[in-house]
Amino acid sequence: MNWTDPAAIGYPAVFGGVLLGSIIPIVPTGAVVGAAAAVATTTDHLSLPLVIVLAVLGAYVGDVVTFGIPRLGSEAAFRWISRRQPAERLEKARDQFTRRGWQLVVIGRLVPAGRIPVLLAAAALSYPWRRLLPAALVACVLWATAYSLLGILSGGIFDSPLIATLLATVLVLLVTVLLNLVSRWRRKTKEKV
Template identity: 90%
Template sequence: MNWTDPAALGYPAVFGGVLLGSIIPIVPTGAVVGAAAAVATSSGQLSLPLVIVFSVLGAYLGDVVTFGIPRLGSEAAFRWISRRQPAERLEKAREQFARRGWQLVVVGRLVPAGRIPVLLAAAALSYPWRRLLPAAFVACVLWATAYSLLGIVSGGVFDSPLIATLLATVLVLLVTVLTNLIARWRRKTKERV
């Protein structure tokens, strides 16, 4: 392995960062993808299609693990999730997953801080693997593409990979904060009604 080749480090870093952040949300995965896309756009040292592929693979594997662990122990997961939930709310969640589970999985992946609760609920409610796997794949492709676009914007504006990476990271964080604020505002509005 050539340690001076950016691709030799870049692709494993993208895959590993996204995988780790998808299982344990300590790594801002959107920022990893945006930064790698910015480097690909501004320097040509990474291939943008490969950045997207490795991002999708890391996210998908992470989502499958996040769903799989509680799903394999679904009785215990169900008890943990349902411990303070009214029975009506759990039944409504089960009905929503039965009717439009794939939409919930896709939207959960795209909304910051939505993926893990959706995957845990799906696992606890015994959402079928045969439905989760294609929905999670579509969600990961859309997610990786969206965050790559933020990196492309910053990489297209600046020729310096460092500045493009910083701008991509800031853009991803701003989108995350804005999305969370809008979601919080919508929740409060629904509670008042």
């Protein structure tokens, strides 16, 4: 392997960073994708379609693992969650997953800090694998595309890969903060009603 070739480092970093961040939320996965897309847009070192494919694969595998671990021990996960929730709230959650689980999975992936609670709840409530897998794939494609677009935007503004990468990271962080503020505002509005 030629370690001086940016692709030798870039592609594994995209896949590995997104996979790790999808299982253990310590890596800002959106920033990884946005930065890689910015580099792909401003240089010949990375291919944008391959960046998107690797981001989708890393996110998808991470989401399946995040869902799969508690799902395989769903009785224990359900007991753990049910100790902290009233029975009527659990039934309401089960009903929501029955009626529109795929939407919850997709929205959970797109909303900052929404993916893990949604996947854990789905696993604890025994949401079927046959429904989770296609919903998670759609969610990961939308997510990778959205964050790649932020990288493309920053790469289109600046020719410098460094500046484009920094701008993509800042844009991802701003979108994350904005979505968190909107989510908080919506929760407070619902609580008042």
